[in-house]
Amino acid sequence: MSDPHRDVTSTIEALLSEGREFPPPEQFAPRAVVSSPSIYDEAENFEDFWARQAEQFVWRRPHRQVLDWSNPPFARWFVDAKLNITENCLDRHLQSAGDKVAYYWEGEPGDRRAVTYAELHSEVCRLANALADLGVTKGDRVAIYMGMVPELPTALLACARIGAPHSVVFGGFSSEALKDRIRDAECKVLITCDGSWRNGAAFPLKEYADAAVSECPSIEKVLVLRRTGQDVVMTEGRDVWWHDVVPGQPASREATEMDSEDMLYMLYTSGTTARPKGIVHTTAGYMVGTAVTHRFIFDIKPESDVYWCAADVGWVTGHSYIVYGPLANGCTSVMYEGVPNYPDKDRFWDIVERYKVSILYTAPTTIRTMIRWGPEFPEKHDLSSLRLLGTVGEPINPEAWMWYHTVIGRERCPIVDTWWQTETGMIMITPLPGITTTRPGSATFPFPGVGADVVDDQGRSVPLGGGGYLTLTRPWPAMLRTLYKDPDRYIETYWSRFSDPSTNTWVYFAGDGAKRDDDGYFWLLGRVDDVMNISGHRISTLEVESALVDHPMVAEAAVIGRADERTGQAIAAFVCLKGDAQGDEALIVTLRDHVAGKIGKIARPASIVFTPDLPKTRSGKIMRRLLKDVSESRQLGDVTTLANAAVIDDITQRAATASRED
Ligand code: WTA
Numbered sequence: 001m002s003d004p005h006r007d008v009t010s011t012i013e014a015l016l017s018e019g020r021e022f023p024p025p026e027q028f029a030p031r032a033v034v035s036s037p038s039i040y041d042e043a044e045n046f047e048d049f050w051a052r053q054a055e056q057f058v059w060r061r062p063h064r065q066v067l068d069w070s071n072p073p074f075a076r077w078f079v080d081a082k083l084n085i086t087e088n089c090l091d092r093h094l095q096s097a098g099d100k101v102a103y104y105w106e107g108e109p110g111d112r113r114a115v116t117y118a119e120l121h122s123e124v125c126r127l128a129n130a131l132a133d134l135g136v137t138k139g140d141r142v143a144i145y146m147g148m149v150p151e152l153p154t155a156l157l158a159c160a161r162i163g164a165p166h167s168v169v170f171g172g173f174s175s176e177a178l179k180d181r182i183r184d185a186e187c188k189v190l191i192t193c194d195g196s197w198r199n200g201a202a203f204p205l206k207e208y209a210d211a212a213v214s215e216c217p218s219i220e221k222v223l224v225l226r227r228t229g230q231d232v233v234m235t236e237g238r239d240v241w242w243h244d245v246v247p248g249q250p251a252s253r254e255a256t257e258m259d260s261e262d263m264l265y266m267l268y269t270s271g272t273t274a275r276p277k278g279i280v281h282t283t284a285g286y287m288v289g290t291a292v293t294h295r296f297i298f299d300i301k302p303e304s305d306v307y308w309c310a311a312d313v314g315w316v317t318g319h320s321y322i323v324y325g326p327l328a329n330g331c332t333s334v335m336y337e338g339v340p341n342y343p344d345k346d347r348f349w350d351i352v353e354r355y356k357v358s359i360l361y362t363a364p365t366t367i368r369t370m371i372r373w374g375p376e377f378p379e380k381h382d383l384s385s386l387r388l389l390g391t392v393g394e395p396i397n398p399e400a401w402m403w404y405h406t407v408i409g410r411e412r413c414p415i416v417d418t419w420w421q422t423e424t425g426m427i428m429i430t431p432l433p434g435i436t437t438t439r440p441g442s443a444t445f446p447f448p449g450v451g452a453d454v455v456d457d458q459g460r461s462v463p464l465g466g467g468g469y470l471t472l473t474r475p476w477p478a479m480l481r482t483l484y485k486d487p488d489r490y491i492e493t494y495w496s497r498f499s500d501p502s503t504n505t506w507v508y509f510a511g512d513g514a515k516r517d518d519d520g521y522f523w524l525l526g527r528v529d530d531v532m533n534i535s536g537h538r539i540s541t542l543e544v545e546s547a548l549v550d551h552p553m554v555a556e557a558a559v560i561g562r563a564d565e566r567t568g569q570a571i572a573a574f575v576c577l578k579g580d581a582q583g584d585e586a587l588i589v590t591l592r593d594h595v596a597g598k599i600g601k602i603a604r605p606a607s608i609v610f611t612p613d614l615p616k617t618r619s620g621k622i623m624r625r626l627l628k629d630v631s632e633s634r635q636l637g638d639v640t641t642l643a644n645a646a647v648i649d650d651i652t653q654r655a656a657t658a659s660r661e662d
Helices: 008-017 038-042 046-054 085-097 117-133 151-161 175-185 205-213 284-297 316-328 347-355 364-373 398-408 487-495 541-549 585-598 624-631 646-657
Strands: 065-071 074-079 101-106 112-116 142-145 166-168 189-193 196-198 201-203 221-225 239-241 263-269 277-282 306-309 332-336 359-362 388-392 415-418 452-455 467-472 508-516 522-527 531-534 537-540 554-564 568-577 607-610
Touching (some): 046 284, 074 284, 101 117, 151 166, 166 175, 175 585, 189 205, 263 316, 332 347, 364 398, 388 398, 607 646
Parallel strands (some): 101 332, 189 221, 306 359, 359 388, 568 607
Antiparallel strands (some): 101 112, 263 277, 508 522, 554 568
């Protein structure tokens, strides 16, 4: 038999050139969780649809009203219902599935643990008791800054158990970023680790946490989990070891009764200003939205599936589709601590084979990295357990889609390209694998009950075949409720551009461009604002600019995301130095480290070009569009509004010779 993967490239090219589409595989459709397209009609009355979905959860008190939209854009879902989300994620599975594995966890160095639902329940209760002993009560905010260890989901759930909103800060962020987020949320307790394993090295979480907390007066206690065993400084009276205060606690704890609209968590995300926004998610709608989308889109059969979302819990994807959605569905998940190329480039496929992963959910950037590494790594492993593949975080280019389909899915697995945001809480535009015919590169259609449109500058719906701004036209249960302590900014950011309060028309603007083809398929085109998408992570151009300007030698900086084959976008910075300082390679290194120190490694510019001036309009606005043209070696767009036309030729020359760290 010939090797079907020998000539991957030509197979993919052939398939693409045919403009192929992919109906659900025959053996897949009849047994799918959603097997009839009638679901879209059934969900047309979206309130009834969500009310029906809500019936499968455990409520202390049922809702009085499905949706209260009387004070838009502030939504209340499942009005007056009482519940605790952990009873839905844990307690209710104990009888029938207590011994079932909730997480197969694999540490980067190769250590392994399996945590059952019963064990997770006990651990959550112990930690909840310990947090209560540390003074945390309902409504107190708890910051979480950890690596990908099983205690991370435990921490989220323990907070939820006692009604303390969590604020998870991605473990790759710097101490500055951590500090800003803790201060904004006025967190009382921080849960962290000594360190985390990443690429064979121990990342010093506790050291960073110390630097942050020293400037956070709200923090009373720091709870520290030992993971790497590295030396850490424990501050007397403030810092406590997890192993000293958690294991001795009772393994049960009554869950605190929560109102449907009590805050479950906040999660900070980059916007178009330098200050990150605290996205607020509440309890009941978020639970229903994440669990239902998880089950329908990933076709979850809890009794047989092994599901792996290869994201980090530090991002919304981890919150919704590693923690809350999968646990609410009683599903078995895989969780992995480290990078995909440690100790070798086949680590992902080793994991898929070892745990017989049936559903894999990852990001296009990871797929493109794997493409570069070559098909020999997945080919070393038995991937026959896979039956469904998903992607999230950025538009997936058709070539990457086809590679995923052929090399990983072996042409057998449907692909769900899922569009959503931290703000939406749940997947919004996506195929349903049992019924949707997919087209490589398209996220296809809005989820049942979800309203989406593509509009022009004036907010008019663009006919099929055209492109514009992606909007959401109906409230949905997992939607953000507000920005923490900043309701005005919530309205301004998401609901002002296309809404018309005079006619009570409320339209959510996502910040993405999109087009629809003649058949109504949605194709996402990327951000239309100053938010970059680096390897599926949102970073604001202004955040990086202000980090650069914070350096004493920098007078001014402009930052853009330029197209990059592997990471989707790469950060390109243009920097004017103070006085007659000269930029050189050493300063580039210094500035990149400076940005990493302010925000985190992910925000480090891939290239820095020194320039005496930046292209500006007569009113002094930096024309980032032109810098993008320069960076992507394109013919320059309209330069007539430029106040200082000569500068752009100069920058073009400088950019052409600048070094890039790709
Ligand atoms: C982008 C991640 C195209 C988009 C869940 C969005 C996507 C931003 C897709 C949200 C997709 C996410 N196709 N673009 N399937 N999924 N995006 O908040 O620009 O980290 O606005 O949430 O990622 O990023 P966030």
